Every structure is written in C-alpha cells, then in structure tokens.
Amino acid sequence: MYYYGFDWTYLLLIVGVIVSGIASAKVSSTFNKYSRIRSSAGMTGAEAAQRILYSEGITDVAVQHISGSLTDHYDPSSKVVSLSDATYGSTSVAAIGVAAHECGHVIQHHRGYAPLSIRSALVPVANVGSKAGVPICILGMFLGMNETLINLGILVFSFGVLFQIVTLPVEFDASARALKLVRNLGILDDAETRDTRKVLKAAAMTYVASAFASILSLMRLVILFGGRRRD
Secondary structure, three states, rough: OOOEEEEEEEHHHHHHHHHHHHHHHHHHHHOOOOOOOOOOOOHHHHHHHHHHHOOOOOOOOOOEEOEEEEOOOOOOOOOEEEEEEHHHHEEEEHHHHHHHHHHHHHHHHOOOOOHHHHHHHHHHHHHHHHHHHHHHHHHHOOOOOOOHHHHHHHHHHHHHHHHHHHHHHHHHHHHHHHHHHOOOOOOOOOOHHHHHHHHHHHHHHHHHHHHHHHHHHHHHHHHHHHHHHHH
C-alpha cells in the first residue's frame, strides 16, 4: 500500500477529481455555447416550464426564480421548480432544455417514478454517509483497528455511493422526458431539440462523473482500511 512513504490510493481520489473537473467544465462550456442561441418560439425557460406542466395536467407546482448559475432544481417537498438567472427569463435553447429537465423531475414525482422515490428515501442516510463514513473508519483505526467501526464506516459511506448510482437513471429519464416534451409541444424545432440534447447530455455526464468519483472513494476506503485489518 505504501511505497517510500507514498500512499498510492490517493491516485484514486486524484482521478475522481480530474474526471469531475472535466465534466464540470464541459457542461459549463456547452451551456454557455447554446445559451447564445435563441429559440425560434421565443419562449423563456419559465414559460416553457409552465407550458410543460400544464400539458401534463400538473397545476399544483410553482415555477420561481432563484439566484445563481445552473442552480436549477425541483423540490418535491414544497412542489417548486426553481430556475436560475440563466434559465428563468432566457429564451435560449439551453435555458429551455434545463427548465424542461426540471419539469421532467416533476413528472417523475407526479407519476411515482420508482428510482426517484428510492433516491428521495436515500437522501437522509446519504447525507450522513458522505460526511460520517470516513471519520468512523478513522476512529476505528485509532481504536486498535476496530473492525466493527471500520465496517460500519464503510457501510455508511456506501449509502452515499448508492445515492449517486441511483441518481443516474433519474437524471437520464428526466432528460429523455424533457426532450420528448419540448419537441411534441412545439417549444423547440428539430434542430433546436438536437442542440438541447447536447446540453442535457453534458449535464448528465456530471452525474456520471460524480458517481464514478464516489465509487473510487469507496474503493479507496476498502483498500486502505481493509488492508490495514489484514496487516
């Protein structure tokens, strides 16, 4: 595990950071590129969101503005779609794509989409796992390589990884719903829908990268602490 004082497992973390950084840069550049292309219908992100929700018979979800860049999200507990500065009042194909994607989550919630329900159920344990998993493992190490604590730490951390994995089908499905709706409702034409697909694909890759980085972190915990238990 250690060679001349170097812990090679740090390479797993470095790879995860690099992959996540590349994905983040890609989504930013792609969004910026297509945020300069105005949709032919001239509909804003907020108007597109309202149009999509009404077309699905969803009238109890509000669409509101939120500050920031790419801070768009749907909160199922309050039934609010929050659209960022670059999305809410913009008529670009990128803005409409992001707004439609968030509406895809609304539709998932409205129809009881199973992966979304599973992800929502995992939120509490995932939040705890991502913060407490490593400290529990370290505590177990300092307490004489206590296997119970180490195994608990790895298990708790695993819930955070599971959350990232379950997030993938949720995000891909929301994008698929969004692309179908903006085309069928005439919000975007064929060429604009293709551009929007590029934006949503780039955004989806950030979730793939995040899941990949989480898996690498879990692998590091297993290798690091598992190896020390064997020692």
